[in-house]
Amino acid sequence: MAERKATELMERIVSLCKRRGLIYPSSEIYGGINGFWDYGPLGAELKRNVKELWWRSLVHHRDDVTGLEATIIMHPTVWKASGHVDTFTDPMSTCRHCKKLVRTDQVWELLAEQPWGQAIAKLCPGGQYQRQPLWQWARGKGIRLAPGLALICNLDAVLARLDAKAAQPGTLPQTPEQLFCELATLDPATTGQVTPCPHCGGELTPPRRFNLMFKTNVGPVESDDNVAYLRPETAQAIFVQFKNVLETSRQRVPFGIAQIGKAFRNEVTPRNFTFRSREFEQMELEFFIRPDEVVAQLAGAVARLADLNGAANLTQPQPNWGWEVWHKYWVEERIRWYESIGLPRTSLEEYWQKPEELAHYAKATVDILYKFPFGTQELEGIAARGDFDLTQHQKTSGKSMEYFDEEAKAKYVPHVIEPSAGVDRLILALICNAYTEDLAPDDKGKLEPRIVMRFHPRVAPIKVGVFPLLKNRPELVRKALAVRDLLRPHLTVFYDDAGAIGRRYRRQDEAGTPFGVTIDFDTLGEQGPELQDTVTLRDRDTMKQERVKIDELLPRLLPLIR
Ligand code: GAP
Numbered sequence: 001m002a003e004r005k006a007t008e009l010m011e012r013i014v015s016l017c018k019r020r021g022l023i024y025p026s027s028e029i030y031g032g033i034n035g036f037w038d039y040g041p042l043g044a045e046l047k048r049n050v051k052e053l054w055w056r057s058l059v060h061h062r063d064d065v066t067g068l069e070a071t072i073i074m075h076p077t078v079w080k081a082s083g084h085v086d087t088f089t090d091p092m093s094t095c096r097h098c099k100k101l102v103r104t105d106q107v108w109e110l111l112a113e114q115p116w117g118q119a120i121a122k123l124c125p126g127g128q129y130q131r132q133p134l135w136q137w138a139r140g141k142g143i144r145l146a147p148g149l150a151l152i153c154n155l156d157a158v159l160a161r162l163d164a165k166a167a168q169p170g171t172l173p174q175t176p177e178q179l180f181c182e183l184a185t186l187d188p189a190t191t192g193q194v195t196p197c198p199h200c201g202g203e204l205t206p207p208r209r210f211n212l213m214f215k216t217n218v219g220p221v222e223s224d225d226n227v228a229y230l231r232p233e234t235a236q237a238i239f240v241q242f243k244n245v246l247e248t249s250r251q252r253v254p255f256g257i258a259q260i261g262k263a264f265r266n267e268v269t270p271r272n273f274t275f276r277s278r279e280f281e282q283m284e285l286e287f288f289i290r291p292d293e294v295v296a297q298l299a300g301a302v303a304r305l306a307d308l309n310g311a312a313n314l315t316q317p318q319p320n321w322g323w324e325v326w327h328k329y330w331v332e333e334r335i336r337w338y339e340s341i342g343l344p345r346t347s348l349e350e351y352w353q354k355p356e357e358l359a360h361y362a363k364a365t366v367d368i369l370y371k372f373p374f375g376t377q378e379l380e381g382i383a384a385r386g387d388f389d390l391t392q393h394q395k396t397s398g399k400s401m402e403y404f405d406e407e408a409k410a411k412y413v414p415h416v417i418e419p420s421a422g423v424d425r426l427i428l429a430l431i432c433n434a435y436t437e438d439l440a441p442d443d444k445g446k447l448e449p450r451i452v453m454r455f456h457p458r459v460a461p462i463k464v465g466v467f468p469l470l471k472n473r474p475e476l477v478r479k480a481l482a483v484r485d486l487l488r489p490h491l492t493v494f495y496d497d498a499g500a501i502g503r504r505y506r507r508q509d510e511a512g513t514p515f516g517v518t519i520d521f522d523t524l525g526e527q528g529p530e531l532q533d534t535v536t537l538r539d540r541d542t543m544k545q546e547r548v549k550i551d552e553l554l555p556r557l558l559p560l561i562r
Helices: 002-018 040-060 077-082 104-113 115-123 133-138 155-166 176-184 234-242 242-248 291-300 323-339 389-398 423-433 472-487 499-513 550-561
Strands: 023-025 037-039 064-069 088-096 101-103 206-210 215-217 225-227 255-266 279-289 348-352 364-372 375-387 403-405 409-413 416-422 435-441 445-453 462-466 492-494 517-518 533-541 545-549
Touching: 002 023, 002 104, 002 423, 037 040, 037 234, 040 064, 040 101, 040 255, 040 279, 040 323, 040 423, 077 234, 077 389, 088 545, 101 104, 104 115, 104 234, 104 445, 115 133, 115 176, 155 176, 225 462, 234 255, 234 279, 234 389, 242 255, 279 323, 279 423, 323 348, 323 375, 348 375, 364 423, 375 389, 375 517, 389 545, 423 435, 423 445, 435 499, 445 499, 462 472, 462 499, 472 492, 472 517, 472 550, 499 517, 533 550, 545 550
Parallel strands: 064 255, 462 492, 462 517
Antiparallel strands: 023 037, 088 101, 088 206, 215 225, 255 279, 279 416, 348 364, 364 375, 375 416, 403 409, 435 445, 517 533, 533 545
């Protein structure tokens, strides 16, 4: 039930995104292309705001972070050194029945979303074999929903095998996964246990590794000698340019390099709208720190997380911080930033990866998760990567990545903390967070349903709607255009004179515009001089209106959007 509600909510959100010009399927007139999405007029503004706020908070508002903008295609050896050529893979299986490709580690997740998976889970709660309901389903709806499932293709044989198991205590499936495999297997003696295709129930092939990098060729001739890759992350360019940035920026460790840009991954199963796309953008920071031995040498002792009383005092970096404290500091900084753009802390979760889940180079990784309607999923990963990347590039290129620390009078390869966020996932989180349905009065005061996108004013695509009360009164229109021109150099304004004022408010509510300014007859001084040059300022969320002098609009609004 909850799952159906979440699916319906996502459908409404996807539909609003299309209708209001937030996000469209790429190349839609040709049927779209799976895993690629375009941002429409409102989406493009939203995305620019998010990237601008990230950049401003990290690069402009700090002395210890500097920016970089590198190319998407780099020397292919970068990806050999980083390990991506050899290990940036996902396990993939093909369905022998419907021929679809499936990421093997996502089978159960995908199956839980499919009507046939949900039907069997309901008929056999907890994976307990229920002969009669299964038999009925397999002769009815199951034929259409799971045509590749062994139970559907050979009902008698599969049920006979399960009946025989039922007669032998302890041999029946104990979990839903085991039951699904049983129902997908026709002849265990020849195929072993079959894992079902989430799409049709057919037999999946054993997994094979599939490299996620998109390949291309540089130059007019396609050959193995000029293969290059579209970058699967922006981070590697930062490591490769570490020395250049160090020399030209005159930064001293600890310091960071930030980059925003496109990344490409040939995901086996792009899904959940833009959440897992094949082309997306990342906002990555590589923050270089002293190795703990150097901190100990300089500060006497290294502050560790256990020495500190909670995370509240982690706002001012200290010279005795070891990597653990820097890592937690960046987790806190990033959560504070998400809060500043309207994602409440309660909508986020910190997931500290278990030692067995860590990538081989990571000392610790925290995923910041957002509670999407389709599940609580990763928004950003913050990894303590030690000196793995710089050392790899040093070994492979033969160029030193060492830093001479004047204070410590020592040379070392800096260690790194990497907060790595996905722009598109964040946009999706902001959209899901903003989406609200409520009731609002129409022009006659009758309550009608409204969709309102409660974007934080900082990220809202349009900041202010400007409306002349009537479009056929030139003096109102003249004044409204003057207000628009006054505001426009400082914030994004949408001027709208079409239709009843209530409908215009409603359109801006759906676009997530936090403020509305209406120019009426009072503005012209027709009701008395005291109201002349005042307008109504409407708040999207409370729908309250107040009279404000035109001169006061900018001082009122600017602090709210910056
Ligand atoms: N440099 C580290 C790195 O790339 P990652 O966890 O693979 O780490 C970082 O990616 C972030 O990039 C993720 O938290 C997510 O927000 C975003 N991301 C990764 N793959 C994505 C995809 N296929 N579609 C959209 N965003 C993705």
